[in-house]
Structures are given as C-alpha cells and as structure tokens.
Amino acid sequence: MSPDVIDGFLQASQYSTILAVAAGCLIGLVVGMIPGLTISTGIIIVLPLTFVLPPEISIALLLGLYVSGMTGGSFSAILLNIPGTPSASATALDGNPMASRGEAGRALGIAITASFIGGLLSFLCLYFIAPVLADIALQFQSPDLFSLVFFGLTIICSFAAKSLIKGFLSAAIGLAIVTIGQDPMMGTNRFTFGEVNLIAGVHFLTALIGLFAVPQLVENFAEMAKSDAAARSAAKIKSVLPSLSDLKLMRLPVSIGGVAGSFLGILPGAGGPIAAFISYDYSRRLSKKPDEFGQGSPQGIAAPEAANNAVTGGALIPMMTLGIPGDPVTAILIGALLIHGLAPGPLLFVENGEFAYGLIFSFFWANIFNIIIALIGLRLLVKVLSIPKAFLMPTIAILCVIGSYALRNNFFDVYVMFGFGLLGLAMRWLNMPIIPLLLAMVLGRQLEEHLRVSLIASKNDISIFFTQPFSLFFLCLAAASVAWSFWAEYKSRQAQQQSSSPSEGG
Amino acid sequence: MSSMRTRNLIAGVILLLLSIGYGYMTAHLPTRAIENTTQPSFFPWVVATCLVILSVSLLAQSLLPIAKNNVPNSLGVTGKRLGTALILALAYLTALPLAGFVAANVPLFAGLMILYGERRPVRIGVGSIVISIIVFYIFRELFQIRLPAGVLDSVI
Numbered sequence: 188m189s190p191d192v193i194d195g196f197l198q199a200s201q202y203s204t205i206l207a208v209a210a211g212c213l214i215g216l217v218v219g220m221i222p223g224l225t226i227s228t229g230i231i232i233v234l235p236l237t238f239v240l241p242p243e244i245s246i247a248l249l250l251g252l253y254v255s256g257m258t259g260g261s262f263s264a265i266l267l268n269i270p271g272t273p274s275a276s277a278t279a280l281d282g283n284p285m286a287s288r289g290e291a292g293r294a295l296g297i298a299i300t301a302s303f304i305g306g307l308l309s310f311l312c313l314y315f316i317a318p319v320l321a322d323i324a325l326q327f328q329s330p331d332l333f334s335l336v337f338f339g340l341t342i343i344c345s346f347a348a349k350s351l352i353k354g355f356l357s358a359a360i361g362l363a364i365v366t367i368g369q370d371p372m373m374g375t376n377r378f379t380f381g382e383v384n385l386i387a388g389v390h391f392l393t394a395l396i397g398l399f400a401v402p403q404l405v406e407n408f409a410e411m412a413k414s415d416a417a418a419r420s421a422a423k424i425k426s427v428l429p430s431l432s433d434l435k436l437m438r439l440p441v442s443i444g445g446v447a448g449s450f451l452g453i454l455p456g457a458g459g460p461i462a463a464f465i466s467y468d469y470s471r472r473l474s475k476k477p478d479e480f481g482q483g484s485p486q487g488i489a490a491p492e493a494a495n496n497a498v499t500g501g502a503l504i505p506m507m508t509l510g511i512p513g514d515p516v517t518a519i520l521i522g523a524l525l526i527h528g529l530a531p532g533p534l535l536f537v538e539n540g541e542f543a544y545g546l547i548f549s550f551f552w553a554n555i556f557n558i559i560i561a562l563i564g565l566r567l568l569v570k571v572l573s574i575p576k577a578f579l580m581p582t583i584a585i586l587c588v589i590g591s592y593a594l595r596n597n598f599f600d601v602y603v604m605f606g607f608g609l610l611g612l613a614m615r616w617l618n619m620p621i622i623p624l625l626l627a628m629v630l631g632r633q634l635e636e637h638l639r640v641s642l643i644a645s646k647n648d649i650s651i652f653f654t655q656p657f658s659l660f661f662l663c664l665a666a667a668s669v670a671w672s673f674w675a676e677y678k679s680r681q682a683q684q685q686s687s688s689p690s691e692g693g
Numbered sequence: 694m695s696s697m698r699t700r701n702l703i704a705g706v707i708l709l710l711l712s713i714g715y716g717y718m719t720a721h722l723p724t725r726a727i728e729n730t731t732q733p734s735f736f737p738w739v740v741a742t743c744l745v746i747l748s749v750s751l752l753a754q755s756l757l758p759i760a761k762n763n764v765p766n767s768l769g770v771t772g773k774r775l776g777t778a779l780i781l782a783l784a785y786l787t788a789l790p791l792a793g794f795v796a797a798n799v800p801l802f803a804g805l806m807i808l809y810g811e812r813r814p815v816r817i818g819v820g821s822i823v824i825s826i827i828v829f830y831i832f833r834e835l836f837q838i839r840l841p842a843g844v845l846d847s848v849i
Contacts, residue, residue: 235832235836235838236832236836238836238838239836239837239838350754352747352750352751352754353751355743355747356708356744356747356748356751359740359743359744359747360744362736362740362743363715363737363740363741363744366736366737366740370733372730372731372733373725373727373733375722375723375725375733377722377733377734377737378718378737405770405775405778406770407809408770408774408775408778408808408809575809575811576809576810577806577809577810577811577816577820578806578811578820578824580805580809581801581802581805581806581809581821581824582802582824582828584801584802584805585798585801585802585824585825585828586828588789588798589794589828589832589838589840592840593832593838593840596839598789598790601786601789602786605782605786613704616700617700617701617704618697618700619704635736638736638739639730639731639735639736642731643729643730643731646729647729647731
C-alpha cells in the first residue's frame with residue numbers, strides 16, 4: 188500500500204477534519220432539504236467561510252455538504268412532494284405516496300440507507316479508478332489535453348441543454364468571458380478597458396454566485412414556504428430504521444443505482460437527475476412488482492436515492508484526475524482547491540498524493556456521517572422546513588454579497604456578481620442552460636493554453652490533433668456526443684410534432 | 694405566455710450584435726512580433742467566429758417554423774416585484790461602499806423580507822437589524838474577513 192494512502196487516511200481521520208466533515212453533512216442535510224436552495228447555492232454560501240481554513244479541512248467540509256445535500260433533497264421530496272434538489276425528483280414519485288399513507292419514517296429511512304450504500308459504492312469507484320486514471324492522464328500531451336477539455340465541454344452542452352445551439356451558445360459566452368484579462372501565453376491585456384480589476388480576469392466563483400444564487404432568489408419570490416405541511420409531516424415520523432424485509436427489497440435497486448450513479452457521475456454533465464431516473468426506470472423493469480412503482484414502493488425510493496448519492500463519488504473522479512468538473516458542485520470544488528493553491532488534475536496524485544487520498548477518505552467519512560446525522564437528527568432536521576423564507580432568502584442574499592466581496596476584498600466583484608445575476612435571469616428566461624457557461628469559464632483558460640501550445644509545437648499544423656491517438660479518441664467522443672445530442676433533439680421534436688398533430692387535426 | 698420563438702429572435706439579434714462588437718474589439722487587440730507563435734487575438738477570434746455562427750443559427754431557428762411552442766414566464770415572478778427588487782439591489786450596490794456592510798444590509802434585508810411576503814413591522818425591523826449584525830460579526834470575528842463597516846466604523 189502506498190504511503191500516500193496511509194497518510195491520506197490519517198489526514199482525513201484527524202479530529203479537525205472529521206469535525207469539518209460532520210459540520211458539512213449537517214449543513215448539507217439542511218440545505219438539501221429546503222426547496223429552492225440547491226447544493227450549489229449551499230456551497231456558495233459556505234465557501235467564503237472556508238477561505239481561512241487549511242485546504243484539507245475546507246474541502247472536507249464542502250464534501251460533507253455535497254454528499255449530505257443529495258440525501259437532504261429527498262426529505263422534502265418525501266414529506267412535501269417538493270424535491271429539495273433536482274436529483275431528488277425521482278424519489279418523490281414513490282416517497283411521497285408512502286409518506287401520505289402514514290409511513291414517512293419508513294420512506295425516509297429507506298432513502299437515507301440507500302443514499303449511504305450508493306455513496307459507499309461510489310467511494311470504492313473513486314478509490315480504485317481515480318489513481319489509475321490519473322496515471323493514464325500523466326501521459327497526455329497538450330493536443331490530448333486540448334481534445335479532452337473540448338470533449339468535456341461538448342458533452343456538457345449535449346447533456347445540459349434541450350437545444351444544442353443554446354448549450355453551445357452558453358459555452359461560447361463563457362469562453363468569451365474567459366478571454367477578459369491577461370492572455371495566458373504572453374500576458375497581453377485583453378478586453379480590460381483600462382480597468383485594473385479586470386487584469387486578473389473575472390473570478391469564476393463571483394460569476395457562479397451571480398449565475399446560481401440571484402435567479403434562485405428571484406424565483407423564490409413566487410414560492411412561499413410550505414411550513415404547515417412540513418410541520419404535519421414531521422409529526423408523522425415514527426421509526427426511521429428500515430426493516431429487514433425492506434433491506435432485502437432494496438438490494439437490487441440499490442445495486443443498480445450505485446453502479447449507474449457512479450458511472451454517470453464520471454461523465455461530465457450527466458449528473459444526479461439523469462442517474463436517478465435511469466435507475467428508477469431499470470429497477471421498475473427488473474422488479475417482480477412493477478405495478479407498485481409510483482404508489483409508494485420501497486424499491487422506487489431506494490434506486491434513485493442510491494443513484495444520486497453514487498453520482499457524487501463518480502463526479503469527483505474526472506475532477507481529481509483530469510481537472511474536469513462533472514457538475515457545478517465539482518466546479519466549485521475546483522475553485523476552492525485553486526484558492527488554496529492546489530491544481531486538480533493528474534499531477535495532484537504525484538505532487539500532493541497525501542492530500543488527494545485525504546480527499547478520497549474525507550468522502551468516505553462524509554458518507555458515514557451522512558447516515559449517522561440523518562438517522563439521529565431526522566426529527567429535528569425536518570423542522571428546518573418550517574423556517575420562513577422571509578428570513579432565509581434575505582440572509583442568503585447578504586451572504587452572497589459577502590462571499591463575492593471576500594474573494595478579493597473588492598467591491599468590484601460584488602458588482603460583477605450582480606451583473607452575472609442579471610445574465611443568469613436572462614438565460615433562465617431563454618431556457619438557456621447555465622452549466623455550460625460556468626464550466627467553460629472553469630476550462631476556458633486550459634482550452635486556450637493547450638490549443639496554442641499545440642499549434643506552436645506543430646508550427647500551426649492543425650493535423651496534430653488528429654495524429655495523436657489520445658487526442659483523436661477524445662475528438663471522436665466529442666463528435667459522437669454532438670451527433671447523439673442532435674439525434675436526441677430531432678427525435679424529441681418529432682415526438683412533439685406527433686403528439687400535437689392529432690389535436691390539430693381534431 | 695410568450696413564444697419561445699420571439700425570445701430566441703430577440704436573443705439571437707442581441708447576441709449577434711454583441712458577437713460583432715466582440716469581433717471588432719478582437720481586431721483591435723495588440724499584436725506581438727514573435728515568430729512561429731499564435732497572437733493574443735487568436736483564441737478570441739475562434740470564440741467570436743463560434744458566437745457569430747451560433748447566434749445566426751439561433752436566429753434561423755427562431756425564423757424557421759421548426760419549434761413554435763408557447764412557454765410560460767420561466768421566472769414565475771410579476772414584473773412589479775422584479776422591478777422593485779432591481780431598484781432595491783441597485784440602491785444597495787450604490788450605497789454599499791459608502792455606508793458599509795451593516796448600514797447597507799439592514800435596509801436591503803428589510804426590503805427583501807417585504808418582497809418575500811413578510812408584513813409585520815416588528816419582525817421586519819428586528820430581523821433585519823439583528824441578522825445583519827450577527828452575520829457581520831460572524832465573518833469579522835470568527836472568520837477574520839475584514840468587512841468595511843463604513844459609516845458605522847466608530848460604533849461597531
């Protein structure tokens with residue numbers, strides 16, 4: 188066993204790190220269960236607090252929040268039929284019917300246990316796959332890295348958008364924003380308009396706060412707290428530990444969810460909601476009682492919950508080994524690592540092996556504390572659902588402002604955050620996905636650097652991208668993801684036309 | 694209800710104009726006389742080309758009879774409430790550097806509480822003052838993040 192593994196385990200098992208994981212889990216459960224607050228927003232709120240903490244502790248806290256946020260999302264899905272996070276949408280299909288017939292505790296217990304097992308399966312994937320993938324990635328040269336980042340962007344556009352054009356437009360806007368500031372090769376100022384604060388470029392965390400938090404604050408104007416319903420549901424919770432018969436029923440759906448979630452988590456852009464619905468669908472097909480799905484089936488709760496928690500470990504694999512975020516949360520984690528001077532990618536395992544394994548074991552502890560805190564504190568935690576939004580949302584608003592300011596102790600970043608908030612609102616109005624823009628901002632500089640270094644090395648011969656095997660492989664994958672997305676859009680449009688034609692005819 | 698085609702048309706025109714503007718600024722970026730290397734304007738040109746192609750594609754999509762679905766107001770908020778929030782935010786951003794975090798956060802917090810449906814004046818008054826001060830002290834004392842106190846510098 189590598190000494191880094193042992194050192195990483197010891198680092199993750201220190202008193203302070205464990206405490207940070209537990210605190211992150213507690214915050215994650217609270218954030219996840221509040222409808223209208225996503226895990227990304229939760230992490231955005233907590234992020235400025237981690238600036239003063241050592242990197243291993245701040246990442247442990249954020250990982251705890253990430254893992255538990257997924258589980259917390261199922262609480263409101265089950266109790267209120269309002270998914271706390273998009274990933275918990277599939278859980279509501281069976282969780283709420285079970286809670287409605289007076290078995291809220293049973294439904295929550297199944298969800299928490301399935302989340303735990305799904306999370307552990309993805310931990311194993313992370314532990315075994317990440318170092319191997321990092322070893323392979325060490326062989327990549329600039330053309331391979333360019334093609335890899337390009338593939339990462341195309342697949343995110345394909346998954347995130349219903350319209351491929353809007354997905355690519357979103358990414359292109361992100362790339363245009365990245366060109367603001369100093370040119371990465373020669374240090375020439377570009378699009379700074381003489382503004383000193385723009386020389387270092389637009390900080391992507393500032394953009395992220397604006398893009399995610401501001402539209403969410405605005406959308407919450409329309410939704411009032413379901414405090415009465417929450418209070419009633421909380422009163423119904425009795426035993427939360429799943430029975431042996433439930434555990435037996437959960438075996439297959441949890442396995443499906445764990446495997447599907449871990450695999451889909453690795454694919455950038457696929458994310459929790461897709462994994463949850465795919466696992467739900469497969470579990471229903473393989474179930475002996477498929478008719479029970481949708482009416483409060485334990486399997487219908489277990490499959491999506493295992494899947495969405497398994498996504499977390501899967502998403503950490505490309506983030507840690509390739510520096511490519513799979514979703515907004517891992518993008519924020521990259522930002523957090525960069526703030527602490529650590530660059531995710533294959534070199535993370537070589538240069539900071541102890542930290543890399545520490546992160547993996549912190550993820551393990553996050554899953555352990557997730558189930559402990561969720562099971563013990565459930566009755567108390569659900570009371571959070573009755574906090575009035577009139578207090579919660581303004582608090583989030585001022586935390587976002589402080590978060591933007593604290594990045595560089597600069598009011599300019601607050602204005603930039605507000606500008607991105609308006610951009611986020613405009614994009615929602617247009618049904619244009621935000622994630623490609625955000626990830627283009629994270630990956631844009633790498634994309635430009637690798638493109639230009641490759642072209643300099645080949646004396647402006649573009650064929651370098653097609654003659655290197657890894658590069659060609661990633662470009663083929665990128666082409667396949669775009670072709671698949673076009674085909675999916677075409678089929679969905681055809682289905683839309685077919686469904687609307689009978690009514691037009693009639 | 695408004696048509697997504699109309700929204701796409703508006704967005705397509707605005708994005709096309711912005712892309713052309715971006716291309717214009719790219720053309721005026723400084724060049725470096727170094728052999729066998731790409732210029733600082735190289736990547737912006739790639740992005741500008743992509744932006745123009747995609748904006749034209751969005752425009753074409755909005756003009757061709759491919760998708761003509763009506764969509765609800767995706768923000769789900771009335772214009773009046775959104776306008777009030779915007780004015781509140783602009784006033785806050787203007788006042789923030791001068792007034793400091795506590796003095797600027799209190800009216801923002803109170804205004805947002807009203808926008809989120811709170812009508813009881815005592816709750817609004819106490820909530821906005823107490824939470825603003827607590828958040829300020831948590832960041833300043835616990836997390837050592839120096840937030841400007843502005844006009845209240847001598848008091849807090």
